[in-house]
Amino acid sequence: MRTTSLLFDDRVLIDMGTGVGDLSLGAMEAIDTVFLTHSHLDHIVALPLMLDSVGPRRNKPLQVCALKETIETLQAHIFNGSVWPDFTAIPTAETPFLRFEPIVPGQSIAVDNKNFQAIVVNHTVPAVGYLVGSDQGSFAFTGDTAQNKEEFWDVINDCHDLKHLVIETSFVDADAEVALVSRHLNPATFVEEMAKYRNSARVWLTHMMPGFEEEITSQIRQHNSALDFSILKRGDRINI
Ligand SMILES: [Zn+2]
Ligand SMILES: [Zn+2]
Incomplete structure (x- = not known):
C-alpha cells in the first residue's frame, strides 16, 4: 500500500505519504522543498521519518510549505518532542533539519x-x-x-x-x-x-x-x- 506523494524533477515533493518509501536515500536527500496539501497522516507520514534519515546528510533545511493550520497541527501533534523531535530547532535553531513556510x-x-x-x-x-x-x-x-x-x-x-x-x-x-x-x-x-x-x-x-x-x-x-x-x-x- 502506497499513499500520496508526487515528485517533481527529483527536487520537490507534493505530499509525503508512504510513496516516499519508493525513493532511495540519495533521492530523498536531494529533495529541498515540500508542498503539503493538508495534515492527514496518509499525506505527511514520511516527513518525520525522512527528516530523521536525511537531515544529518544535508547541509540546509528541508523547506516545507503548507497552510498555517497544517503547520500548527504538525507542530502540535508530530514535532512536539513526544511523538517526534522538533526538527525546526535540531541540531540548532539557526541551521535546523526542517523549516516551515506558511502559504496562503x-x-x-x-x-x-x-x-x-x-x-x-x-x-x-x-x-x-x-x-x-x-x-x-x-x-x-x-x-x-x-x-x-x-x-x-x-x-x-x-x-x-x-x-x-x-x-x-x-x-x-x-x-x-x-x-x-x-x-x-x-x-x-x-x-x-x-x-x-x-x-x-x-x-x-x-x-x-x-x-x-x-x-x-x-x-x-x-x-x-x-x-x-x-x-x-x-x-x-x-x-x-
Ligand atoms: Zn485527507
Ligand atoms: Zn488522503
Whole structure:
C-alpha cells in the first residue's frame, strides 16, 4: 500500500505519504522543498521519518510549505518532542533539519523553473490542491477533496496550458455516505465534478481505496461512458 506523494524533477515533493518509501536515500536527500496539501497522516507520514534519515546528510533545511493550520497541527501533534523531535530547532535553531513556510491560498511559490500555486479545496481539515506551472505547461492536483464550488473549477478551467489534472476518487458509490462525511469523492460525485470541468487536459484518478480501483472505474463508466480518464498508479511518470 502506497499513499500520496508526487515528485517533481527529483527536487520537490507534493505530499509525503508512504510513496516516499519508493525513493532511495540519495533521492530523498536531494529533495529541498515540500508542498503539503493538508495534515492527514496518509499525506505527511514520511516527513518525520525522512527528516530523521536525511537531515544529518544535508547541509540546509528541508523547506516545507503548507497552510498555517497544517503547520500548527504538525507542530502540535508530530514535532512536539513526544511523538517526534522538533526538527525546526535540531541540531540548532539557526541551521535546523526542517523549516516551515506558511502559504496562503492563491499564493505562488517558485522553485527552480516551476511555480506552485495553492488552491483551496473542500475537505474535513483546511486543505489545498496545487496548480504547478512551467514553461512546458501546467499540472493540477486536487489533493483530498469533496465537491468544490465554481471558484476552484474556474482556476482549473481558466488554465489554458493545463496538461494534466490529477483528482481523487476515494470511495465506491455504496460508501457515498462515508465519502460525504469524510469529504472525499465517489464515482457519482466525481462525475458531477467532471460536468464542471471544461478543460481538455488529461484527467488522472488517484487516492482510490485499495482493492476498489476496478469497481470505482466501472461505476464511473456506468454514470458516464464518454468520460475519458486514466488511473494514476504507483511509480507512474507524467511529462508536462
Ligand atoms: Zn485527507
Ligand atoms: Zn488522503
